[in-house]
Amino acid sequence: MTSIVLDIRDVHARYGKLEVLRGVTLQIRTGQWFCLLGPNGVGKSTLLHCVAGRLVPSAGDILVCGHSVHTQTLDAKRRLGFGCAPEQLPGLLTGRQCLEVYANAKAIERIDPDVLELGEALKFNPYLDRFVDTYSLGTRQKLCVLLALLGEPTLIVLDEAFNGLDPASALIVKRHLQQRLAANRCSVLLATHSLDIVEHYADKAALLLDGRIMREWSDSEIAAVREQGADRFEELLATQAQS
Amino acid sequence: MLRRHPLLLAEWLAARNLLRRAQAHAAIVLVAGVGVLGALAVILFTFAPRFTAIFDGLLTYRVVMIAVVAIYAAFAAGSRRQRSEIRYTQFWLAAAPVRQYSRTLAILVVTLLPLAAQLLVVCLVVAAMGVVGDVAASVVGKTTLCVAGAAAVGAAVGWWSARRSRADAMEGSRYVGAVRPRNETVPSAAALSGWPLAQVRAWGRPENLRVLVLIPALFAVQAGSSALHGLSVIAIWVLGGYLGGLVSAVFQTARSASHWLRSTPIPFAQFAWTMTRRAVLYQLVGTAVGAALMISLGAPLLSTLYVGALWLAIVLLSCSIAVADAYRSRPPLVRAVLSFATLAVVEARAHGCSIPMAVLLAAWHLRAGAKT
Numbered sequence: 001m002t003s004i005v006l007d008i009r010d011v012h013a014r015y016g017k018l019e020v021l022r023g024v025t026l027q028i029r030t031g032q033w034f035c036l037l038g039p040n041g042v043g044k045s046t047l048l049h050c051v052a053g054r055l056v057p058s059a060g061d062i063l064v065c066g067h068s069v070h071t072q073t074l075d076a077k078r079r080l081g082f083g084c085a086p087e088q089l090p091g092l093l094t095g096r097q098c099l100e101v102y103a104n105a106k107a108i109e110r111i112d113p114d115v116l117e118l119g120e121a122l123k124f125n126p127y128l129d130r131f132v133d134t135y136s137l138g139t140r141q142k143l144c145v146l147l148a149l150l151g152e153p154t155l156i157v158l159d160e161a162f163n164g165l166d167p168a169s170a171l172i173v174k175r176h177l178q179q180r181l182a183a184n185r186c187s188v189l190l191a192t193h194s195l196d197i198v199e200h201y202a203d204k205a206a207l208l209l210d211g212r213i214m215r216e217w218s219d220s221e222i223a224a225v226r227e228q229g230a231d232r233f234e235e236l237l238a239t240q241a242q243s
Numbered sequence: 244m245l246r247r248h249p250l251l252l253a254e255w256l257a258a259r260n261l262l263r264r265a266q267a268h269a270a271i272v273l274v275a276g277v278g279v280l281g282a283l284a285v286i287l288f289t290f291a292p293r294f295t296a297i298f299d300g301l302l303t304y305r306v307v308m309i310a311v312v313a314i315y316a317a318f319a320a321g322s323r324r325q326r327s328e329i330r331y332t333q334f335w336l337a338a339a340p341v342r343q344y345s346r347t348l349a350i351l352v353v354t355l356l357p358l359a360a361q362l363l364v365v366c367l368v369v370a371a372m373g374v375v376g377d378v379a380a381s382v383v384g385k386t387t388l389c390v391a392g393a394a395a396v397g398a399a400v401g402w403w404s405a406r407r408s409r410a411d412a413m414e415g416s417r418y419v420g421a422v423r424p425r426n427e428t429v430p431s432a433a434a435l436s437g438w439p440l441a442q443v444r445a446w447g448r449p450e451n452l453r454v455l456v457l458i459p460a461l462f463a464v465q466a467g468s469s470a471l472h473g474l475s476v477i478a479i480w481v482l483g484g485y486l487g488g489l490v491s492a493v494f495q496t497a498r499s500a501s502h503w504l505r506s507t508p509i510p511f512a513q514f515a516w517t518m519t520r521r522a523v524l525y526q527l528v529g530t531a532v533g534a535a536l537m538i539s540l541g542a543p544l545l546s547t548l549y550v551g552a553l554w555l556a557i558v559l560l561s562c563s564i565a566v567a568d569a570y571r572s573r574p575p576l577v578r579a580v581l582s583f584a585t586l587a588v589v590e591a592r593a594h595g596c597s598i599p600m601a602v603l604l605a606a607w608h609l610r611a612g613a614k615t
Contacts, residue, residue, distance in 0.1 A: 052337065052338035053337070053338060054332055054333065054337045054338060055332070073340070073343075074340045074342065077338060077339060077340035078340045080338060082337075082338030084335045084337070084338065088333065088334070088335045089335050090253060090257055090335060092256075092257035092258075092260045092261055092264075093253065093256050093257055093260065094260070097256050097260075098335075101249055101252055101253045101256065101336070102249075102336065102339060104246055104249050104252060105249035105336055105339035105340065105341055106339060106340060107340070131260065147335075157338075
């Protein structure tokens with residue numbers, strides 16, 4: 001059974017006078033890996049911040065598993081795993097303390113074993129008792145991913161989560177997410193510029209331009225584009241962005 | 244209890260880890276602490292004979308003292324609450340399911356704890372002044388009570404005035420504000436000189452300044468003075484706040500600029516000049532305007548000129564410490580405390596000598612920066 005995990009309804013968002021999102025509507029179902037594409041500064045991160053409840057939309061609504069992010073905040077956030085930006089991690093806490101505090105915030109009895117296993121696979125565990133401000137960008141990014149996966153979230157929201165990760169670690173994270181998706185344990189919303197993720201992992205993709213969704217690709221459409229050649233998706237996006 | 248409040252738990256862990264880190268530099272922390280206490284002791288014993296008169300003056304003009312403390316507390320609590328609200332919208336736990344009351348509690352603690360710590364320090368200093376100056380305990384008690392009461396009322400007003408709706412608590416963004424577009428980009432460090440001014444403008448948003456302007460305005464009216472006098476008092480008040488903010492902004496922006504430009508071969512002279520030139524120019528103009536206003540209110544010319552010159556000397560000294568220590572990646576606190584303690588002692592011993600002393604100290608700090 002596939003149900004709607006994320007329902008974004010005509011969302012508008014603004015910073016001061018500048019309207020960044022101008023009526024975004026999209027849905028993500030259980031088990032879907034949804035990639036959000038678009039040039040720099042079109043509002044991808046803004047949309048993710050609205051989904052995470054960090055930014056209040058000026059109009060529209062966002063439902064996570066049927067709970068409005070802005071009126072039923074706690075219920076929505078209990079089902080959400082958000083990977084914050086690496087620079088937002090608290091420098092004066094250790095990795096272990098970050099995991100403990102986040103788990104406590106989500107009212108989890110203990111840290112999920114598969115998150116610890118993923119940490120082990122990512123070779124993150126030796127850094128657990130070091131301060132975050134001594135981490136490299138990649139190590140911080142690993143911690144952000146681990147925090148997003150805590151508490152068995154139904155919706156995992158990641159913003160450029162593979163930036164800074166070495167190829168081996170990125171592959172481990174992608175496979176871990178695939179396993180969760182295959183078991184229908186969650187859905188993934190990923191904002192990315194990495195087209196290989198779209199071509200090889202995404203079930204659905206959307207292009208955000210000027211604060212609006214300009215184009216959506218289904219699983220079969222992505223497969224069709226992939227068959228047309230290695231650079232086809234890149235060319236397609238460039239054409240869309242220029243037009 | 245903290246287990247139920249994740250934001251407070253995160254803040255507590257960060258503070259505890261900071262203290263643990265400081266333990267690794269116990270000797271430096273100890274020396275700095277002893278230095279600050281020593282400077283304070285020197286100031287206390289130097290001015291001890293005047294403390295009775297100071298306490299008398301404070302109690303005679305207790306309404307002014309209460310107003311000043313309350314305004315400071317309101318301003319500090321209000322701006323800190325707003326900063327905390329914005330910070331928690333961007334916090335790493337922002338997407339975690341934290342209850343609203345838990346969030347508000349965290350903001351309350353983060354807002355009021357530094358103010359409470361400052362109040363404690365002030366009360367201790369007042370008590371020490373009483374002991375050193377052999378002032379009657381009842382006088383010290385009354386003064387402390389006035390300060391504490393004013394701080395409590397001011398903090399409550401500041402907390403209340405800074406409340407904002409959730410929709411307003413949007414994170415800062417590169418989209419906010421606008422600058423005039425330009426067609427060419429020329430290599431120049433000149434833009435650094437506008438940074439402190441922009442910082443003061445960012446601090447001086449109407450919601451931050453309203454409390455600052457409102458209370459002296461009320462006092463000006465209640466005192467029964469003329470409208471022109473009232474306006475002049477408010478103008479001097481606002482101008483003083485701006486110039487004080489500008490000094491503080493130089494410290495903050497010099498540290499940020501030095502951090503940003505550390506990997507570049509920018510020479511100290513260029514760094515110091517570009518960071519401070521517009522701020523110092525604004526200080527000159529602001530001091531001249533302030534002096535003119537004071538003279539228009541009937542202040543003696545010589546006294547006004549002396550206060551203006553002293554202020555400019557303090558500005559020069561502050562700016563030199565700010566840029567030198569920022570360039571050397573050192574915290575400016577100890578150097579600033581020692582320099583101003585020296586100035587205070589010199590001024591107490593020989594009236595007027597603190598101005599050339601400040602210039603000498605500024606040159607000494609700049610020389611230390613240039614040697615880096």
